[in-house]
Amino acid sequence: AQKITQTQPGMFVQEKEAVTLDCTYDTSDQSYGLFWYKQPSSGEMIFLIYQGSYDEQNATEGRYSLNFQKARKSANLVISASQLGDSAMYFCALSTDSWGKLQFGAGTQVVVTP
Amino acid sequence: EAQVTQNPRYLITVTGKKLTVTCSQNMNHEYMSWYRQDPGLGLRQIYYSMNVEVTDKGDVPEGYKVSRKEKRNFPLILESPSPNQTSLYFCASSLKTGRYTEAFFGQGTRLTVV
Numbered sequence: 001a002q003k004i005t006q007t008q009p010g011m012f013v014q015e016k017e018a019v020t021l022d023c024t025y026d027t028s029d030q031s032y033g034l035f036w037y038k039q040p041s042s043g044e045m046i047f048l049i050y051q052g053s054y055d056e057q058n059a060t061e062g063r064y065s066l067n068f069q070k071a072r073k074s075a076n077l078v079i080s081a082s083q084l085g086d087s088a089m090y091f092c093a094l095s096t097d098s099w100g101k102l103q104f105g106a107g108t109q110v111v112v113t114p
Numbered sequence: 115e116a117q118v119t120q121n122p123r124y125l126i127t128v129t130g131k132k133l134t135v136t137c138s139q140n141m142n143h144e145y146m147s148w149y150r151q152d153p154g155l156g157l158r159q160i161y162y163s164m165n166v167e168v169t170d171k172g173d174v175p176e177g178y179k180v181s182r183k184e185k186r187n188f189p190l191i192l193e194s195p196s197p198n199q200t201s202l203y204f205c206a207s208s209l210k211t212g213r214y215t216e217a218f219f220g221q222g223t224r225l226t227v228v
Contacts (some may be wrong), residue, residue: 065152106154
């Protein structure tokens with residue numbers, strides 16, 4: 001069975017600083033994808049970034065980058081230059097099928113302070 | 115605008131009173147699914163559907179029913195709700211792009227069963 005672990009329930013970060021959110025996963029599949037979603041207090045799920053297991057380079061999307069270490073089965077999200085609007089719950093998710101089923105971690109609550 | 119629409123957004127009901135949460139997508143996606151979100155557990159899949167009249171259980175199906183009579187609609191039915199079904203529910207539909215399958219989430223339905 002697949003499993004996603006996010007060990008940081010919550011964290012504070014100062015505005016303009018970088019923050020790293022940890023995510024480790026466990027799967028026996030060779031082909032899989034890792035996703036990060038942002039959930040602001042309004043509740044919607046916002047897709048941030050994707051990393052495929054066969055991707056040779058770490059994914060980047062604007063201020064978001066993914067530190068993918070396949071041998072260690074970790075896919076940490078790095079948010080650079082944090083903004084107040086980055087305050088939200090962040091979820092790491094694993095997909096091992098082509099249909100889009102996602103296995104989610106418990107989430108990390110990020111609070112950005114001025 | 116491409117979207118997944120859930121209704122209602124908020125619902126308070128009493129134990130045992132049947133309810134339906136509707137979900138509709140306008141993107142012609144084949145795959146749709148329902149998740150529930152609980153603190154400390156992330157999102158867990160309840161049911162999914164690969165196409166019209168094709169549905170199957172996800173990870174936490176007990177107490178729920180679904181149907182897929184039309185491609186665009188995927189309602190979630192609670193025949194006899196109980197307090198442990200108090201949760202935030204998300205409907206999602208998925209599209210396979212060239213690299214990965216992206217899930218599009220509805221706005222969420224916050225259900226309270228008293």
